[in-house]
Amino acid sequence: MSTITDTRAATAQEAAAHEAAAELEADPTLRERLLEKGILIDTGENGLYGRSAVFEDIVDRLNAAISHLGADQQPELLRFPPAMRRTDFEDSEYLKNFPHLAGTxxxxxxxxxxxxxxxxxxxxxxxxxxxxxxxxxxxxxxxxRVVLTPAACYPIYPVIAKRGPLPEGGATIDVLSYCFRHEPSLDPARMQMFRQREYVRLGSAEEVMTFRQMWIDRGSALVRLLKLPLDVDLANDPFFGRGGKIVADSQRTLALKFELLIPVANPESKTACLSFNYHMDHFGAIWKIACADGSVAHTGCVGFGMERITLALFRHHGLDVNTWPDEVRALLWGDTRARIAHALEGHV
Incomplete structure (x- = not known):
């Protein structure tokens, strides 16, 4: 039974949340506000930040929610340092498409x-x-002999290839890593060093496509639980040079990449916070990854931008986590497993 005190407290919390959100909406310079509050720490280099305890706590709790979201897939958990063998990097053809982003x-x-x-x-x-x-x-x-990892999934393909053919039904891998991309910016959502949490699917084309659609649904469900606005749209990677436009157009024509977009640093634009990718047999062919029937494996992944989702929460709910909506706080600091299970029952 609610008391008058409870009601007043809830009203005050709602008012504080609305005030914080309105203040952020009026001031798009999210970076300056985060630095002023000490949520991000300026290193003097654009796109390179320290993170406070509050920021890291949110990332940890988002990671827990994502783990519950994919637990029924029984993924194999693999973790790698934010560097990979240079020869594997060369084989990946990353430099063919993104030489401007690579870090050696x-x-x-x-x-x-x-x-x-x-x-x-x-x-x-x-x-x-x-x-x-x-x-x-x-x-x-x-x-x-090592380079900085450009995407969390890159180190897994040569490792999986060494095991031999995939088991019947393929494989699903849970991977998390800091990644590097050389694109210094004042936009806090465009960091040079950032974390990607990924679920990677290896198997037949049909298995990978089913996986991708499932994660478009599940990723959207998680973002709705976080009370964030979202759009899912067809996308392409930032391929380099004149030839890159042809590759990008082909990627869009084949519908190989979708992104979940949320307004973050600038309310007039949207930032990709999740991506849903179908690589076809690109990595399978490079590393000779075979399905159980001997065919070349197809691969796909869902990538969660951990810093970007965290920044989106600050952007839309305010810089004081105590004023965030009750539903969001219950998801992150309450019974996360139960709330994710309920969402899966209703959306997937």
Missing amino acids: IHSFCGDDGGHRRLLRALDDAMAERDDDRDDTWLGQQKPT
């Missing part, structure tokens, strides 16, 4: 003379005291 890892591999040259060049650079320092010292660096 270099290290000093020289002798004493090279070290002295490096230190002299470094002293000269440090004397400049600004962000446009001379980079001569980098001439003493050489590529290592």
Whole structure:
């Protein structure tokens, strides 16, 4: 039974939530507000942020919700560091399509003379005291055998290939990783280092397409539970150069990629917070991944942008998590499993 005190408290909470949301709507500079509150920490480099305890708590709770959302698929959980073998990266053909986003890892591999040259060049650079320092010292660096991971699913394909043919019915993998893409921006939703949580499906074309549609439904259901506005639309990746437009047009024509879009940093535009991808037999052919019947495996994935979903929650519900809608708080800080199970019964 509700008391007058309970009612007043609920009313005050609603008013605070509406006030916070209205303030954010009036001021699209979400980045500055997050930095001012200490929710994100400025490192001095665009797209590279520290995260506060509040931010990380939300990411952890979103991860728990996503785990419950996919538990019935009985995925194999794999976790990798945010780097992968350079040879696997080269084989993936990522550089063919996205050379502008790739990040390589270099290290000093020289002798004493090279070290002295490096230190002299470094002293000269440090004397400049600004962000446009001379980079001569980098001439003493050489590529290592590892590169930064561009997407969470990339390390799994060579690993799965080494196991031999897929089991009957294919395989589903749960993977999470920090990823890197070289696109510095003041938009906090376009980070250079960010986390992707993915479910990856390997199997026949029919199995992968069924998987993708299921996750379009499930991803949309989760975002609705979070009380966020959404659109799901056909999309394409940011392929490089003139030839990239042809590839992008083909990707759209074949309906290989859909994105779940939410307004985040700018209320006038929408940001892709989830993506639903069908790779056809691209990765299966590169790494010779075979289905149980010997045919080349097709692959697909659903990717959750963990930072982007978290930023969307701050954008639409305010910077104080205590004023967020009761339903959202109950999902993230309450009985997450039960609420996800109820959503699955009603939507999937």
